[in-house]
Amino acid sequence: MSLISLKFILFMATLLILYYRVPERFQWQVLLLGSLCFYAFAGPHFLIFLGISILSTFFLMRNPTKPRLLLVFAISLGLLIFFRYSIYFGMKSIAVPLGISFYTFMTLGYALDCYDKKITPCESLPRYALFISYFPQITQGPIGTYKAMSKELSARHPFDPESIKAGGYRVLIGWFKKLVIAGRLSFYVDTVFSNPEGYGGLTLITATFFYAFELYADFSGYMDIACGISQMLGIKLSENFNRPYFSRNIPEYWRRWHITLNEWFSAHLFMPAVTSKWNKKAANGMHKLFPFAKKGTLRMILPLILVWITTGIWHGAEAVYIGWGVYFAIIMLLSFCTQSMVRSFSEKNGWNPEHPLARIFQVVRTFLIVCTGEVMFRAESMKDAFSIYRSIFTKTRLNASSIAEALVPFGNGNQAAASVLILSALLFGLFFVEFRKEQDPKAFTCHRYLYAGVFLVLTALLGSPGQSSFMYQAF
């Protein structure tokens, strides 16, 4: 059941009525029932695999020991690998349970936190089942932690009209981002990326920028819907985005994009790897080879590579995702290694990195680096990705025919100009709103009714009604 379908609106309306009608102590049971029903819509048999993950983690982690932890890893990762990656081992393609990558990380995170004694193991199976299966987050995250979610999910939530209104407003923003902005951009992006060799450099650059905005509008649109729905239920979900395209460097970008996944990797893979014995040994070895390098920096290298390759594989075992992971590993390493050099160079030359022009430069540079990586993320193969890079560098011309060619994917000639105008206005609007929010996070919080009306009108009149799935659902 897609979060942008009529079926879901009916489901949500029914759930809301039930949720606020039952005595508050039963609210979490209503949520659990609703979440399981929601999940069963994707395929009732998928509940079996969700059940295995929930039961195994719950029972094994009641008394967390190392062998039990390893068993949880074997079961959860085994299921994930079987469904997501068996195709790469020559097995037939099989239907992947909805949100398996996301809930597996939640169960693993829970198991690790229990093992590390950061949390007390949950005592109630139904409550734990609700934490894993909570419907707004199960398909695409955010990857919540038990520590943050358990209180929210078990608390009593009296009916609060303000939460309903604020949540509804956020859902509207999400629909707008997904149906209007991402939907329109996807048409152009899909056309170009399905046949990259058929287009010149300017069209490919346009498609790459559009893809960056599409991915953001699609993924953050989903998060707005998920967080909005949750807010309507009185439950606060972790945020996954914080205007990432205004980041001034790549490490900052990854602190602002898909925040919960990166926090998960940071807490459960990066930090343990940095402090591990094998990494210390490796860093010492490297220090002998490069005595001028700081030991602290050298200890970052292997964990960074490990995290980024794992992040790539988490998205899929295709070469494009691994290439994307390696690309960001290199960029992150360069960023860490050159950080102090750039700082001292700026100080020596009297450059002020806080000057507005310097900030604009940093934001644009970061965006371009991200876009370069996103080409691999979107391309259908590494061959296509390299063909796109080659065309961008060798086939980019800024003349009338190149501009005319860049308009072709907007549809047939009849609609190109109208599409360009509407899309330009929408992207400018999105940029303006994000820019104002970057300056003042409280911007656009007054006159909410007016904005809600505008979003409703624009979504109805300019949306792409054929959209039903979100991009990150594929992961």
Place this chain on the structure above:
Amino acid sequence: MKKSIVTIACAFAIILFAVAGKNLYSCEIPIHNRGIRDAIATGDLDVLLIGSSTFRCNIDMREMDETFQGRAYDISYGGNQLAAASIQYDELKRRSKNHYGLMVFELGPMMLTEDIAISDSRVIWDLSFEGKKALWKKMKEGGNAGLPLTFEYFVTSGMDDLLTFPVTEPFYATRYYKGVKTEATPSPGRTVLENEAFDLSDARPVEAQIDALKEIIEKCRADGQPFVFVESPVYHRLEEDPAYRKYRKEFIRILKESGADFILAKDVDFDCHEASYFEDMNHMSEEGRKLYTRLLAPLLSKRL
């Protein structure tokens, strides 16, 4: 809560206003150099062509002007279907008393295999509400009318054109002449044409399109409207495709059974192996279009 209800009510009122405006009155907005409304505004015509982008790319209206002294017009929409052409015919007859010496419909074999769908939002933009409803009925009968498509058909389709009309219309108007595009389209060359991928193996006949073809013939007969179906030459690779040949045969069989007049590609002396005449498999380059129109025009003229 009161404010929320007022907001939703106001938003719906604006949506309703814009949607009703588009569906009821968009066909009245003056648009120049293309589409049904401009054809109607042009008045009586010797030749009126109704077809898809194939007609738009393969007919040179300046060449037609020489034969018909400016009394020819081409109504063409991207991917225009037989079902839509039938509605467009009704629309022309309902909205004007113009006299058309000869109506030329497209004999596109693969048109018989297309599911009834919105091929070009301009079709909806140009039709009156009655026409829109009729086309919608056909889509529904063809089983192609789920909720998203209904929404697209009545709400979003053509909305961009409506909202940006004052800015885009002067730009579009310069790109058309009597319904066809004025820009020069060169051939991509033999290598590209010989390697261009196409696959018609999945094509299946669609009953609704076959019915629409018969409907066009019946309507023209009933109105005493002279008409002819014209097959545009296509690049030899497409012409040699078994599926293409199969549906051409079927199209011709229906026309023969109904006693309808038609002109086949082979009736004009046009070389389908000449790559410089084509932009792709079924759209001609500027050179091909000029030559083909010069060859076709006398055959149409004979029928007046």
